[in-house]
Amino acid sequence: MTNFVTILRRDLRLSFRQGMDSLMVVMFFVIAVVLFPFGVGPEPNILARIAAGVIWVAALLASMLSLERLFQTDYEDGSLEILVLQPVSLEVVVAAKVTAHWLTTGLPLIAAAPLLAVLLNMDAGGFAILILALALGTPSLSLIGAIGAALILGARRGGVLLSLMVLPLYIPVLIFGVSAVDAALGGFAARPHLLILSGLLLATVALCPWVGAAALRQAMRS
Amino acid sequence: MTNFVTILRRDLRLSFRQGMDSLMVVMFFVIAVVLFPFGVGPEPNILARIAAGVIWVAALLASMLSLERLFQTDYEDGSLEILVLQPVSLEVVVAAKVTAHWLTTGLPLIAAAPLLAVLLNMDAGGFAILILALALGTPSLSLIGAIGAALILGARRGGVLLSLMVLPLYIPVLIFGVSAVDAALGGFAARPHLLILSGLLLATVALCPWVGAAALRQAMRS
Amino acid sequence: MIHRFANPTRFLRLADRIQPWAAGLTVVLGGAGLYFALFSSPADYQQGETVRIMYIHVPSAWMALFCYTALAAACATALIWKHPLADLAARATAPIGACFTLLALATGSLWGKPMWGTWWVWDARLTSVLILFFLYLGYMALNGAFDDPERGQKASAILALVGFINVPIIKFSVDWWNTLHQPASVIKMGGPAIHPSMLTPLLLMAFAFKAYFVWVLLMRMRGEINAMKIRAVRLRQVHAAEATSADAGAATGEAR
Amino acid sequence: MDRMNRFFGDNLTCFRGGRFVFAGLSFAVEEGGALVLRGPNGSGKSSLLRMMAGLLPPSAGALAWDDGRIDEEPEAHHERFHYVGHADAVKPVLTVAENVEFWARLRTPEPDTRAALEAFGIDRLADVPGRFLSAGQKRRVNLARVLAAPVRLWLLDEPATALDADAVRAVEAAIAAHRARGGMVVASTHQALGLDGGDVLDLADFQGEDLDID
Amino acid sequence: MDRMNRFFGDNLTCFRGGRFVFAGLSFAVEEGGALVLRGPNGSGKSSLLRMMAGLLPPSAGALAWDDGRIDEEPEAHHERFHYVGHADAVKPVLTVAENVEFWARLRTPEPDTRAALEAFGIDRLADVPGRFLSAGQKRRVNLARVLAAPVRLWLLDEPATALDADAVRAVEAAIAAHRARGGMVVASTHQALGLDGGDVLDLADFQGEDLDID
Amino acid sequence: MSGMETFLEMGGHAGYIWPAYGIVALVLAGLWLASRRFVRASNAELEDLNPRARRKRGSGDEA
């Protein structure tokens, strides 16, 4: 547990010292969403109709893009090799790094979401559920993405590769995240969808650190 | 000119030897498009309405993602340092590398576009213009992106940073690319839009190699 | 101890014996299957002649699932027992599986247009097969993305295992969600609910595809073994060059 | 360093990329002992050190402490050694002291960072961010990490790389002090590194023959 | 090597990371001459070499050839030298010959790649892809690039890194031949590199005092 | 209409059935060809590289 905190604090400190990091992810999120009014045309009805989907897709892409570096810098400068050789269980390392990542990128993303919903003309009735769904969904994205981030260590073209592996696995989160918001907007109960999202979160919390640790371990065997 | 050919041939050779590289960009393109039916819902009418926009946005993102590595590998393994110190004008280097990049990623992207249009239920009448617009627009994307790719060298979190710099600059291409297709689908003349795209292409061809070379030069000063 | 380090002669001998049989079976079963599928089976009372697409669509879809299962099994073997042939088998399986998945998608689309009036719908069965296709491609891309092939094999093996959850999703998608797509009628509890005149070509084609799989798999594994050997020889050359340059240097040093 | 200990490898084989890098290699390091790995480029020095660290599983043979094989309890093994590889793991935005302290904190709650920095003459750089360091200064930071959290065994892969003469002397002194306290050292090196009374293992003696490929 | 030439720096100052790395440094290399850069870690050897290549503009002072300052005509300057830094720029998917040839072709239409490979004993590896090479072999490929397209000045940053004794001798021979042909060399090194009759510049003599920061 | 023509027409669905069979034939044949080329190319490269094969050839030349 103290190790979890030590690693978490160090990663948070690295992120704060590097200043712009979490801001950058939010800005990507915003820009990606803003592209759509240009692409689809400015009609409010259409935009409102696709708002939840666009916001979720942009969140997926932002999460994936920021995850590329989750282990990469540590791998390149040799920190990961040393980290793997500490008397610390690797699952704890993965969990701490994912937590730090979510705190610095997932949270700001959630904070920015209502703003984008306004931009896209989404009905205000869906805001609360959108935030709740993002709060339940983005940690899953970070956890799933951590596996991919561990697998691409040492590969050529990590970024594109990561998207190929991770985006298909993100789809369940996308489906239930969007349907929760759509249900709320359509006047149905969003609870079942949110429950499924929670279930996905529990499953990824339980599984992903282990798989991620296994992936890290094999990345260091060479 | 011989230097242009030398560098172009080397970059093409690198890309072919690494096999999957250009395929991967196409795959990202496809997956990014495929996310939308999940996000927006499967109704064919809505999908058809937003098809052109979604395809163009995905093309923007794919282009941006693949551009991240345009100079990155050369920078990391020291090739770029040596390249900058050759008696070759840096504008030629940038032009050659962008050409190679477009041939290996832009062209396959254009080839995949009609397939995605089918998946999104787009009317077959827009296919030809979609391809034409992409053929005129993607070289501009590569050229604009090259500037960003040069600016992020040595930066942490290059990927996200690149998107912040490049995506806003992509918006004109996006607007006229989409409106050309929409015009064709709506039965209007697509020509004016295509002409503007050609104009953008001419402007970027004239400007971007210079700006990119300047960016490369300052990236190596350290 | 030596053959623990991947001396594949025994496997190659076995492959030599199986390969002609696999090739022969592919041709014979495939020929017979085509004959039944195109000439001697009746048109369906509902679907008309288009039912003939079933004889290639369904076996392709089965193979897509079968190949992924085989891929995951090979990857698990490689990760747990570290058998080097398992890595090669996985590498060789992936492109075959990807091709069958592509065929399932293409033939399904060609069947969907006359039956449902559209090339593509975003229902659970169809999209989960599309995701299966992406998983194959992701596996192959990751596998080839490393300079050291051993790293690529380990990393992509983990990906293949993670992606395996998609297989039950495909299988049961028609039961869990109501979709346009047919539920299982051949492989299900209580025996097949399909007329024998259609079952014959279906099974013939299915076995022909299996035989084709074995045939091409053995060919590709041969190639992968060669690639492994080429790499070993290359590394040895590099090492030998290092050693001899040291010897030569020492010799000239003495001469001086 | 509570009890007597011995770290040894028995009949180790390294098979990489289709050839035997080394075969039938055995070694043992006792309390206070040192082992110097020598051999030409590509003879397997780095591979052997990674094997000792548990990063690379041996193709045959086993590595063990007196009380058990290292692959049975990896975390207990990790507790007993420090590994210094080629990369220096210095974070550009953390200061020298923060860099060293992070690593030490994963092993001891109250590490003595300052003494470790002093040993390598970088105490004056304690508050300098890592991005301002030269290659040799980074190497010293990486070595200071080893001193800040005492363990039994040091595994050093070419520790003298990029170091100037003074720094090399500091490393030698640190190793001598560590051994005097009963610690053990395994180090690979191209240059002469003064390890008095250490055993020398020449990897060139264990080059395996090649498998026949047909 | 058409005409007499002299490469010199006058009163150079390097200000990096908030301090003077060196100040008031002057040097000159004549035809057939050599300059060896020495100094402890962080004294600015690499910085000076990058300055000579035009990669790092001097904070004060100027670098010039007989016929003009280097920053006035960068491309003419580039034509006159090869720079060998820390990274070896060997593409893993290109063969050794292709790697060397690409660089040489940017300077001469018909480079003599094979002779360059022979000089460093890697001609037998000509068809081997770069990804199979060891660190030492990659270094030699990078050095072979220098031989394949002859120029007046070589700037070498620790050329002996990762090389074993024989390879170091090959480098020394190549430098001697280059100088005999009238070429010039500037090299930084920690080890002894046999450059007969070369000047030695000890960077430790030019350490600037720190600015007072208050 | 001859029997052949009705057969080829497939009850009006020829436009779907024949392409389906065609793409199957194309992809399976393509994969087979690619695999065979892969084996042959790797065989040839190995032959070129193999020290033993070269030794045999070399000794033959000398004799």
Ligand code: HEM
């Ligand atoms: C692109 C579209 C399609 C895809 C990806 C697809 C995929 C699949 C898959 C994966 C299976 C195997 C299921 C299993 O083993 O349980 C299957 C079986 C089957 N498909 Fe499709 N299909 C598509 C379109 C169609 C269409 C349009 C029809 C006909 C109207 C159809 C009819 C069938 C039938 C009858 C089976 C056999 C079910 C059984 O007996 O188990 N499919 N398909």
Ligand SMILES: Nc1ncnc2c1ncn2[C@@H]1O[C@H](COP(=O)(O)OP(=O)(O)OP(=O)(O)O)[C@@H](O)[C@H]1O
């Ligand atoms: N990833 C790899 N895959 C296959 N073989 C490898 C790999 N890495 C190293 N080798 C082989 O292992 C052998 C030993 O390499 P190692 O790095 O251990 O040598 P070394 O003695 O440390 O050399 P150096 O003095 O250059 O550091 C080399 O001959 C190399 O060919």
Ligand SMILES: Nc1ncnc2c1ncn2[C@@H]1O[C@H](COP(=O)(O)OP(=O)(O)OP(=O)(O)O)[C@@H](O)[C@H]1O
């Ligand atoms: N990017 C940078 N930003 C700021 N200061 C730097 C940077 N890189 C190096 N320095 C400073 O410049 C000084 C000289 O570094 P340089 O790399 O030239 O030294 P060196 O003599 O090559 O050392 P070594 O022997 O360790 O290679 C160092 O003291 C370092 O603090």
Ligand SMILES: [Mg+2]
């Ligand atoms: Mg080594």
Ligand SMILES: [Mg+2]
């Ligand atoms: Mg230096």
